[in-house]
Amino acid sequence: MDIGAGITTGTTELREATKMERIGVHSHITGLGLDDRLEPRPISQGMVGQMRARKAAGVILRMLSPSSFSSSSTVSAAAPGLSGRAILLAGPPSTGKTAIARGMAATLGPDVPFTSITASEVYSLSMSKTEALTQALRRSIGVRIREEEEVVEGEVVEIVVERGITGSGKSGRVILKTTDMETVYEMGGKMIDEMTKEKVLAGDIISITKSSGRITKLGRSFSHSRDFSLLSPSTTFIPTPSGEILTRRTVTHTVSLHEIDIINSRTQGFLALFAGDTGEVAAPLRAQIDVKVGEWREEGKAELVTGVLFIDEVHMLDMECFSFLNRALEGELAPLVVMASNRGVARIRGTEMRGPHGLPPDLLDRLLIVATSKYNPDEVREIIKIRCQEEDVEVGPEAEDLLVEIAGDAGMRYALGLIAVSQVVARKRVKFSGGGSEAVEVEDLRRAYGCFMDPGRSVQWLKEQQGSLLV
Numbered sequence: 284m285d286i287g288a289g290i291t292t293g294t295t296e297l298r299e300a301t302k303m304e305r306i307g308v309h310s311h312i313t314g315l316g317l318d319d320r321l322e323p324r325p326i327s328q329g330m331v332g333q334m335r336a337r338k339a340a341g342v343i344l345r346m347l348s349p350s351s352f353s354s355s356s357t358v359s360a361a362a363p364g365l366s367g368r369a370i371l372l373a374g375p376p377s378t379g380k381t382a383i384a385r386g387m388a389a390t391l392g393p394d395v396p397f398t399s400i401t402a403s404e405v406y407s408l409s410m411s412k413t414e415a416l417t418q419a420l421r422r423s424i425g426v427r428i429r430e431e432e433e434v435v436e437g438e439v440v441e442i443v444v445e446r447g448i449t450g451s452g453k454s455g456r457v458i459l460k461t462t463d464m465e466t467v468y469e470m471g472g473k474m475i476d477e478m479t480k481e482k483v484l485a486g487d488i489i490s491i492t493k494s495s496g497r498i499t500k501l502g503r504s505f506s507h508s509r510d511f512s513l514l515s516p517s518t519t520f521i522p523t524p525s526g527e528i529l530t531r532r533t534v535t536h537t538v539s540l541h542e543i544d545i546i547n548s549r550t551q552g553f554l555a556l557f558a559g560d561t562g563e564v565a566a567p568l569r570a571q572i573d574v575k576v577g578e579w580r581e582e583g584k585a586e587l588v589t590g591v592l593f594i595d596e597v598h599m600l601d602m603e604c605f606s607f608l609n610r611a612l613e614g615e616l617a618p619l620v621v622m623a624s625n626r627g628v629a630r631i632r633g634t635e636m637r638g639p640h641g642l643p644p645d646l647l648d649r650l651l652i653v654a655t656s657k658y659n660p661d662e663v664r665e666i667i668k669i670r671c672q673e674e675d676v677e678v679g680p681e682a683e684d685l686l687v688e689i690a691g692d693a694g695m696r697y698a699l700g701l702i703a704v705s706q707v708v709a710r711k712r713v714k715f716s717g718g719g720s721e722a723v724e725v726e727d728l729r730r731a732y733g734c735f736m737d738p739g740r741s742v743q744w745l746k747e748q749q750g751s752l753l754v
């Protein structure tokens with residue numbers, strides 16, 4: 284969409300972009316595990332325990348996006364006045380602060396932006412710290428844009444694909460039957476590819492978006508009733524001079540302010556979004572985009588979607604970043620900022636002062652603090668079970684007991700890391716002993732434990748090696 288003054292949202296290209304997700308340390312988390320009254324279920328959506336913190340996270344999300352927990356798939360706009368809020372998830376290591384942030388992200392609707400960074404990411408050679416923070420903040424504000432698309436809708440009666448006619452080597456004709464006439468639709472290579480991808484056959488009802496050439500299969504024509512109002516009751520059919528039946532459809536897309544910045548940056552452009560190396564964006568361009576988005580909002584063409592910026596290890600930010608964030612949170616275009624820290628009273632980077640969680644008092648003052656606490660052995664066991672399922676590893680009952688014990692002594696993250704390693708050990712055991720079960724047993728776990736040190740043993744080892752290691 285062109286937003287004037289040569290500024291575009293690049294929504295067409297962005298819609299085409301696909302996102303890939305891998306199994307990761309938090310991939311078992313599919314939500315906050317709350318019911319409609321925001322009450323946490325003891326074990327739900329991959330989340331175990333941390334009831335108070337999960338409930339608090341849910342309350343924050345409800346304020347941000349009232350429909351997040353309803354059955355409706357649409358997420359309404361942010362509650363007015365919520366922007367500029369910040370919360371701190373504070374608690375010992377491995378108590379689920381990042382897991383809760385992931386749960387929040389999974390609970391928000393797909394068009395509510397959620398950005399996750401670790402504080403140390405702002406220290407980069409390619410851009411200043413404040414630019415890195417600005418980009419993260421702007422990635423967390425969505426602009427939901429309403430656009431009118433022209434589409435041709437109809438039943439495909441015949442598809443003829445001819446080769447070698449156009450430069451791209453592929454072209455074709457699709458004969459569409461529309462409400463009151465037949466239309467021969469000439470197609471280029473890209474649209475033929477779209478037809479192939481969508482597996483369009485004669486008899487299918489399709490729509491072709493005029494601007495992008497996107498083809499969508501709407502269904503099959505069983506009745507041949509040609510009652511297209513059944514397919515898209517909200518659209519109006521406008522006969523055009525060329526004889527095609529065009530419908531105008533209002534569609535909405537959400538792009539982040541950062542995406543609009545980059546797409547319109549003279550030095551960057553759309554592809555930089557995929558490379559991830561976006562460089563700095565000129566301040567006047569951002570100001571121009573903010574004015575344009577403001578005009579859109581007034582004209583009713585767009586609305587802002589307040590998203591979430593998660594900053595892990597927030598104590599790694601320095602004083603310059605903290606004062607920048609403090610000011611940024613007061614701006615009109617500020618997302619909800621969720622910070623996490625496992626530090627107690629610590630030095631505030633860039634100063635000689637110390638502060639709770641390594642944060643300066645003026646920032647701390649404006650935060651809502653949500654505490655996470657250590658797990659009891661039953662909760663640890665449940666988390667281990669969920670992770671074993673997620674990683675598809677069978678663990679015998681005695682080995683499971685041992686894993687719970689190891690998590691208590693050496694930390695949850697270490698114990699969870701042992702699951703995959705001990706599976707490799709178990710498979711090796713089966714291979715070399717010529718049979719048996721691949722389920723992880725105590726003996727496999729002990730081997731894995733012997734191969735890899737936990738933080739406590741590593742400190743002990745360092746003490747023993749004093750004098751023989753370089754400093």
Ligand code: ATP
Nearest residue numbers: 308309329330331376377378379380381382625666
């Ligand atoms: P740190 O302070 O070290 O960054 P953290 O508090 O962010 O730690 P996580 O990284 O969230 O801790 O937790 C460690 C591991 O345990 C992750 O794999 C996480 O998904 C899992 N985990 C932690 N808490 C829960 C929970 N309540 N339910 C399910 N899984 C959890």
